Amino acid sequence: MSGVNGSNGKAPAGTSAARLVAGNLVVVGVGGQGVILASNLVSQVLLDAGYDVKKSEVHGMSQRGGTVVSHVRFGPEVHSVMVEPGSAEWIVAFEWEEGLRSLSYLKPNGVALVSTERRIPPAAMLDHRAQSLEYPALGEVPFGVFALDTFAVAGDAAAAVPAIAQTVLLGALSVLLPFPVEAWQAAIDAWVPRKALAGNLSAFERGRALAPEVRAAAAAARAVAPRLEKIAPSASLSPAAQNGVNPSRDGAAERLLPMVRIERSWCKGCDICVAMCPEKCLVLDELDVAVFARPERCTGCQLCALLCPDLAMDVFRVPADELADWLPAYEEDRVRTTADPR
Amino acid sequence: MAETRTLALLSGNEALALGAYDAGVEVATGYPGTPSTEVLEHLVRISEAGEVDVDWSTNEKVALDVGIGAALAGKRVLVTMKHVGVNVAMDSLMTSAFIGVKGGLVLMTADDPGMHSSQNEQDNRHIGRFAGIPVFEPADSQEVYDFVRVAFEASERFDVPCLLRTTTRTSHARSKVEAGARVVRAVEPSFTRNPAKYVMLPAFARERHTVHLDRLESLQAFVEEHPLTVEELRSPVLGVVTAGISYHHVREVLPDASVLKLGIEFPVPTERIRRFAAKVERLFVVEELEPYLEDEIRRIGIAVEGKRWFPRAGELSAAAVRKGFVEAGVLAAGDGPSARPPVPGVGLRPPVLCPGCPHSTPYLALGELDAIVSGDIGCYTLAAAPPLASMDTCLAMGSSIGIATGLAVSGLSSQPIVATIGDSTFFHGGIPALLDALHRQANIVVLILDNGTTAMTGGQPHPGIAYDIRGRMAPAADIAAICRAAGVTSVTVVDPYDVAATRRALRAAIAHRGVSVVVTSRVCVESPVKSRGPVYTVVSERCDGCQACMKIGCPAISWDLESMLTPPGVKIDPAVCSGCTICAQLCPSRAIVSVRDAEADAARAHSVAAAPAEAGSAR
Numbered sequence: 001m002s003g004v005n006g007s008n009g010k011a012p013a014g015t016s017a018a019r020l021v022a023g024n025l026v027v028v029g030v031g032g033q034g035v036i037l038a039s040n041l042v043s044q045v046l047l048d049a050g051y052d053v054k055k056s057e058v059h060g061m062s063q064r065g066g067t068v069v070s071h072v073r074f075g076p077e078v079h080s081v082m083v084e085p086g087s088a089e090w091i092v093a094f095e096w097e098e099g100l101r102s103l104s105y106l107k108p109n110g111v112a113l114v115s116t117e118r119r120i121p122p123a124a125m126l127d128h129r130a131q132s133l134e135y136p137a138l139g140e141v142p143f144g145v146f147a148l149d150t151f152a153v154a155g156d157a158a159a160a161v162p163a164i165a166q167t168v169l170l171g172a173l174s175v176l177l178p179f180p181v182e183a184w185q186a187a188i189d190a191w192v193p194r195k196a197l198a199g200n201l202s203a204f205e206r207g208r209a210l211a212p213e214v215r216a217a218a219a220a221a222r223a224v225a226p227r228l229e230k231i232a233p234s235a236s237l238s239p240a241a242q243n244g245v246n247p248s249r250d251g252a253a254e255r256l257l258p259m260v261r262i263e264r265s266w267c268k269g270c271d272i273c274v275a276m277c278p279e280k281c282l283v284l285d286e287l288d289v290a291v292f293a294r295p296e297r298c299t300g301c302q303l304c305a306l307l308c309p310d311l312a313m314d315v316f317r318v319p320a321d322e323l324a325d326w327l328p329a330y331e332e333d334r335v336r337t338t339a340d341p342r
Numbered sequence: 343m344a345e346t347r348t349l350a351l352l353s354g355n356e357a358l359a360l361g362a363y364d365a366g367v368e369v370a371t372g373y374p375g376t377p378s379t380e381v382l383e384h385l386v387r388i389s390e391a392g393e394v395d396v397d398w399s400t401n402e403k404v405a406l407d408v409g410i411g412a413a414l415a416g417k418r419v420l421v422t423m424k425h426v427g428v429n430v431a432m433d434s435l436m437t438s439a440f441i442g443v444k445g446g447l448v449l450m451t452a453d454d455p456g457m458h459s460s461q462n463e464q465d466n467r468h469i470g471r472f473a474g475i476p477v478f479e480p481a482d483s484q485e486v487y488d489f490v491r492v493a494f495e496a497s498e499r500f501d502v503p504c505l506l507r508t509t510t511r512t513s514h515a516r517s518k519v520e521a522g523a524r525v526v527r528a529v530e531p532s533f534t535r536n537p538a539k540y541v542m543l544p545a546f547a548r549e550r551h552t553v554h555l556d557r558l559e560s561l562q563a564f565v566e567e568h569p570l571t572v573e574e575l576r577s578p579v580l581g582v583v584t585a586g587i588s589y590h591h592v593r594e595v596l597p598d599a600s601v602l603k604l605g606i607e608f609p610v611p612t613e614r615i616r617r618f619a620a621k622v623e624r625l626f627v628v629e630e631l632e633p634y635l636e637d638e639i640r641r642i643g644i645a646v647e648g649k650r651w652f653p654r655a656g657e658l659s660a661a662a663v664r665k666g667f668v669e670a671g672v673l674a675a676g677d678g679p680s681a682r683p684p685v686p687g688v689g690l691r692p693p694v695l696c697p698g699c700p701h702s703t704p705y706l707a708l709g710e711l712d713a714i715v716s717g718d719i720g721c722y723t724l725a726a727a728p729p730l731a732s733m734d735t736c737l738a739m740g741s742s743i744g745i746a747t748g749l750a751v752s753g754l755s756s757q758p759i760v761a762t763i764g765d766s767t768f769f770h771g772g773i774p775a776l777l778d779a780l781h782r783q784a785n786i787v788v789l790i791l792d793n794g795t796t797a798m799t800g801g802q803p804h805p806g807i808a809y810d811i812r813g814r815m816a817p818a819a820d821i822a823a824i825c826r827a828a829g830v831t832s833v834t835v836v837d838p839y840d841v842a843a844t845r846r847a848l849r850a851a852i853a854h855r856g857v858s859v860v861v862t863s864r865v866c867v868e869s870p871v872k873s874r875g876p877v878y879t880v881v882s883e884r885c886d887g888c889q890a891c892m893k894i895g896c897p898a899i900s901w902d903l904e905s906m907l908t909p910p911g912v913k914i915d916p917a918v919c920s921g922c923t924i925c926a927q928l929c930p931s932r933a934i935v936s937v938r939d940a941e942a943d944a945a946r947a948h949s950v951a952a953a954p955a956e957a958g959s960a961r
Contacts, residue, residue: 001815039353040516044350052517053517064693064695066694067691079590079594080594081587084659084660085680085681086660101684103684104681106682108682120900123691123692123694124689131910133901134690135689136688137687256739276930278889278893299887301886301887301888303931304928
């Protein structure tokens, strides 16, 4: 239905604009990254090229560090303001996880230009005990994704304002759309704040300079940018991940669980460990002696042992299936205190 | 001939502001609420202070009352609010059709199907019908611009307020707008005494009810032939009745179907529908949320299909409309694009409190105190999500204090009961509830989170702020003084960036019997200006990985997955950190220090390391 053009390897020129009938673009990122500004800018280019354009995004609550999705549709006459899943020719993603999330919008032969910038949300790090990170690894690049280390490409252009790095993606997008570079520069000039103008124009040019790679990616509808290999080693997220510190969620069987042993005769009930435990694992029993009451919440941080003025506490790790043997019979206290730990 | 000018892409809200301005609006008011907020903000940008009196009201009911007053003085008035805001204005709205207007009054209700930023997704077309006032529903920015002008004219012609309903996708989508010439009204304000029309004593109201019912009949005749309702005849097989944004979904999915697009949905143009229905074999109605038109069409005895195929909950999309028509047998199953499956490992990214948000400390403290927390509407509602997870109820604007009072008078005493409410919400609906709690001597703590703005909607001024929507000086109400004047004997004002003081204040307030108030006073980190202090960093050698700072849910703090600690230590993203110091105060190991201190420490360590050599040479 809507013709995709610009992936033919020819230099973009104003004359070929007539061949692009209609299209759908989705710009995604995290609140505060400039997604809406970027989509306004692209819309300006499309509007100036004579298309009917509709653009839609949700703001309000999602600005608070949440996902931001901006839909841009253009053609002779556009009806619906939202891009249907599976119908975007192009995706521009300012953040890695959001890029992968947005792939449901991508056409089978579409291209997603995705920054490898990672904004790991607090919600991905809620499991303080197992430290299992809910975030997709950088290593695997799905079909149709052109992954780009935007910070590396932008270099010093983004030194002052980090957000400028993502303008590299607009430069890359401009390669795939048949509009003259002047139209893009004019739109950047119209939408970007004065003090960030030079940096944005420079980042745009650097993205545009990736034309051969971007075109190849679009032609193959599949890409692994050369730059990605450079970041791939750290893409496995951490060396710690390999030695069991950050086990994947399915490798939990071998896990060592933290255990807090309390020498009851040394404890004078000063309450320091109870007050300071970040996970509220400890309580005082009826004899005013500290009890390891919520072992299921303990992260093994050793803060209690470090703070205990009487050196009555000892934190170490035991195999998961042996933890029960280590836990003394404080069952009564546990029942009494585990009502609803916050 | 009027000049026309094509403007760049305008959002529906911007088009509404421009449409009202070009229609000669002279007074505009409302209460902020997504997705309605940008209308008044844009109106301020495009108008001069002398042309249009624009300002926020304390709540939606006050806004509508202000609007009715200005309309009675002969002005054209725009009142804006979100769908649930209309509930607050209902008392005035229901009788407003009785007393009527003089200058035109358009009430914008911005509905939020799909609840992108709302607590429910009520369909306010029902409110228009309930109040007996015309309901206009545009489908895109151009129509918003055009419809608001028609709505002003209809309001004056029929002496009745008009409801203009948008949805999130009309308010926040951008499309081309061709604007007409501006009408300059310059009406001298005047008020003519007319108690029989303006004073709704029962005797007068009975008379006005009859007038109201007669008006409904003339409105019916008006909508039946109105050009805002458009009949597009294409296929004789399939006809769709639709309105608003749903029209575009239908055109997208079924370009060949005949369509009757309603521009005015109350009164429903039943004769128009009857004529359209006779021209097609199979009649559908596609509408978001409630089967409002569907019920109306059934009522006049016409067979129609609607909610049987299309969802009643949530936002419609071309995909949802396509799915409905596939199930109805109109489209083949393979039609339309197919989406690839989700990529594994992609987690949730819910909205969070900003780095440095002054609301995080009080909720941290409440979590430690194991309180029952009745929350309210604002950014701080996000404290219901982990890791703060310190909110137990949230219902509607201002409800926190009443719900806490109810919990307290029911005899719950094992846990402290705390109502938490923002400053703008306190002014909006909290004050009557505070008086109620005092009168009942309820044993509750009212925690007022005063960040000096209406933050959730982007930072609008309210009665406690010393400036108005145009940035001019305005008198500011003092929250603590209001509480004291109401009779609260325990009022504490505390800086939420002082973690220990916040904890102490809350503990003392809980110990106090009866109503006590704690005001956490610290201006929003994002509004009116972004506040940024020296950023903080983690001295990794000192970090125990205890996760105490991870309890804040600060977007700047994440696990340092390169660290060898078990559990891992943390790191702070300097580009995101606001320098609020909250995490540094929570850190039991003093591992979180300002970058400046860290650099000074490093320099000192360097000089100490170098010292023996120097000492040696001196000896």
